[in-house]
Amino acid sequence: MTTTRRQFTEEELAVDPVDAAKLLLGCVLEADTPDGPVGVRLVEVEAYRGGDDPASHCYRGRTSRNDVMFGPPGFLYVYFVYGMHYCANIVCLTDGVPGAVLVRAGEVVTGLDIAHKLRPSARSDAELAKGPARLTSTLSLTREDNGVNLLRPDSPVRLLASDPVPLETIHAGPRVGVATAMDRPWRFWIDSPAVSTYRRGGKRR
DNA sequence: CACTTGATGTCCT
DNA sequence: GGACATCAAGTGT
Numbered sequence: 097m098t099t100t101r102r103q104f105t106e107e108e109l110a111v112d113p114v115d116a117a118k119l120l121l122g123c124v125l126e127a128d129t130p131d132g133p134v135g136v137r138l139v140e141v142e143a144y145r146g147g148d149d150p151a152s153h154c155y156r157g158r159t160s161r162n163d164v165m166f167g168p169p170g171f172l173y174v175y176f177v178y179g180m181h182y183c184a185n186i187v188c189l190t191d192g193v194p195g196a197v198l199v200r201a202g203e204v205v206t207g208l209d210i211a212h213k214l215r216p217s218a219r220s221d222a223e224l225a226k227g228p229a230r231l232t233s234t235l236s237l238t239r240e241d242n243g244v245n246l247l248r249p250d251s252p253v254r255l256l257a258s259d260p261v262p263l264e265t266i267h268a269g270p271r272v273g274v275a276t277a278m279d280r281p282w283r284f285w286i287d288s289p290a291v292s293t294y295r296r297g298g299k300r301r
Numbered sequence: 302c303a304c305t306t307g308a309t310g311t312c313c314t
Numbered sequence: 315g316g317a318c319a320t321c322a323a324g325t326g327t
Contacts, residue, residue, distance in 0.1 A: 142308070144308075151308070152308090153308080153323095156324080156325095159323075159324075160323085161322085161323060161324085175308085175322095175323090176321080176322065176323090177307060177308070177309065177321090177322090178306095178307065178309050178310080178319080178320070178321080179307095179319070179320030179321035179322075180309080180310080180319070180320060180321080181309050181310070183308060183309080185308090198308055200308085217310085217311075227309070227310070228308070228309075229308095229309050229310065230309090230310075233310095271308070272308070272309095273307080273308055273309075274308065292309095295309095297308090298306085298307080
């Protein structure tokens with residue numbers, strides 16, 4: 097595939113998370129791990145908004161954890177869950193308005209050997225970044241990467257754009273592990289063995 | 302200050 | 315298909 101890889105601009109990401117999510121499919125998230133650079137082509141993402149989105153970390157306002165989501169677009173929001181996992185989001189919309197896209201899964205396109213070294217439990221290439229916590233683990237992202245600017249070429253974590261994937265190849269469905277807002281199909285993916293398996297959210301109304 | 306619960310992965314049956 | 319690990323943020327007392 098001869099897709100164009102370039103840095104995103106702030107304007108491109110200053111849009112609604114639902115639109116940004118589709119725009120991000122096919123793009124590459126690249127990080128400098130301790131063992132070298134690893135790049136992941138995004139094949140599955142989810143949109144999260146603010147006060148009108150019960151599933152969002154920003155639903156109940158600005159806190160120290162979700163602060164980055166309220167900031168300008170193009171920054172990385174990393175959070176810790178389940179006592180052992182990190183998940184990463186790409187912040188969109190404008191400064192002061194919360195919104196982000198959770199990167200759920202991707203295909204390792206650069207640094208494949210390094211990725212396997214970082215995640216010995218992965219028994220195939222597809223498993224390396226099949227799921228949000230696996231993806232962040234493969235890119236060696238931690239709490240320290242929270243708030244990193246993805247739009248600078250000299251940044252330790254970078255977002256590289258691609259030509260938009262054809263709209264008809266994008267699938268949509270409810271977000272994984274979310275029991276609220278089932279009527280909002282804000283999970284988007286393109287066909288790939290790395291797409292994570294769907295599971296319904298826990299008990300909530 | 303105590304209690305609850307995750308935007309999950311892994312291993313077990 | 316299901317249990318369970320493991321802890322910080324968020325919420326309430």
